[in-house]
Amino acid sequence: MNKITILIPVFNEAATLETILKKVEETDFCGLEKEIIIIDDYSTDGTRDLYPKLPYKVFYHDFNQGKGAALRTGFKEATGDIIVIQDADLEYDPVDYAPLIKLIIDGKADVCYGTRLAGGKPSRSFMFTHWLGNKFLSLTTNILYGSTLTDMETCYKAFRADFIKGIEIKSNRFDFEPEITAKVLKRGARLYELPVSYYGREFSEGKKITWVDGIHALWALLKFRFTD
Numbered sequence: 001m002n003k004i005t006i007l008i009p010v011f012n013e014a015a016t017l018e019t020i021l022k023k024v025e026e027t028d029f030c031g032l033e034k035e036i037i038i039i040d041d042y043s044t045d046g047t048r049d050l051y052p053k054l055p056y057k058v059f060y061h062d063f064n065q066g067k068g069a070a071l072r073t074g075f076k077e078a079t080g081d082i083i084v085i086q087d088a089d090l091e092y093d094p095v096d097y098a099p100l101i102k103l104i105i106d107g108k109a110d111v112c113y114g115t116r117l118a119g120g121k122p123s124r125s126f127m128f129t130h131w132l133g134n135k136f137l138s139l140t141t142n143i144l145y146g147s148t149l150t151d152m153e154t155c156y157k158a159f160r161a162d163f164i165k166g167i168e169i170k171s172n173r174f175d176f177e178p179e180i181t182a183k184v185l186k187r188g189a190r191l192y193e194l195p196v197s198y199y200g201r202e203f204s205e206g207k208k209i210t211w212v213d214g215i216h217a218l219w220a221l222l223k224f225r226f227t228d
Helices: 017-026 047-051 067-077 094-105 126-147 176-186 213-224
Strands: 003-009 033-040 055-061 084-085 109-116 158-159 191-195
Touching: 003 017, 003 067, 017 033, 017 094, 055 067, 055 213, 067 084, 067 158, 067 176, 084 094, 094 109, 094 158, 094 191, 109 213, 126 176, 176 213, 191 213
Parallel strands: 003 033, 003 084, 033 055, 109 191
Antiparallel strands: 084 158, 109 158
């Protein structure tokens, strides 16, 4: 494996985008060549003004569709042997990706998740409702799919490209997370979890996921258990 694609879905992250890109640039992804792809999901806060000076591939949505739709665009354009997801905020640290992708490079895993709930890494206290919802959704995942995941909703997911590109993603919003989890588990992926750091944001700091997304995630888990 020679190349890794870092997909960065962006929606109104003018305040943090340049900082996270600098962190990604400074991170050693196990010596792999880096392909950074930004998918702008119709930002309106000035984020788009930053792109002309950036040396990366940028794809634009003509209206806001959601994180899942942005990643669907990104997966189509990715050319790396490994594909990872990096949110444009500062909740996750790219240095945590190296142990995840090493499992793929070494041929031990098809998919790796970075769990915020296993301990061993710095983790800002969750909002209680988000923590409870995450626990419930991860438990539901384990019951429905016979897994032992601790953090199904984590952003940090690494995929062997030839494995993930064979999966059709239909969800447009944050229900991408349960859909992709359901589909990799149903396809018998060798899936590992490793601890990652988490520096969670409050809504006042730009956090976008709400309880409504939790309802959609639960529905996705149930729906994709019996379809696709």
